[in-house]
Amino acid sequence: MPLTVFARKLLWLLLCLVAGGPCAFLALEGIGVPLVVLVLAGVVWVGRRRQMLGETLLAFGLPYSIEIVRIAIPEAISWFQQGDALNGIYFVAHLLVAVAIVLIGCRQLLARRQPRQAV
Secondary structure (H helix, E strand, C coil): CCHHHHHHHHHHHHHHHHHHHHHHHHHHHCCCHHHHHHHHHHHHHHHHHCCCHHHHHHHHHHHHHHHHHHHHHHHHHHHHHCCCHHHHHHHHHHHHHHHHHHHHHHHHHHHHHCCCCCC
16 A cells, blocks of 8 residues: 555544544534534545545544543433433434444444355
8 A cells, every 4th residue: 555545544534533522512512413414424425435434434433432422421311310301312312323333333344354255
């Protein structure tokens, strides 16, 4: 792999790492959900074009998940304790999306690394 291709891939992954945390904050605020959907669609599109979707989803999903877990778990517990299930479900939904992004990234990496075996 030429050095310039490696540098571009590394720069892209670093950009995804940096974008994950702020996107999580925007998603939790509610008003930023459409922006986060656009960013995630762009991340998936570029990841597919560069044949590195798994790495891209993990680079974006790990900081995204860390921020979601850090904020959403205490908030969900608090809302459920107060008897407001709708707000609690809102934060649980964010947790599920964050976990799904990371799991899909892991699945993409594993599917690419392991050749399919004939039966």
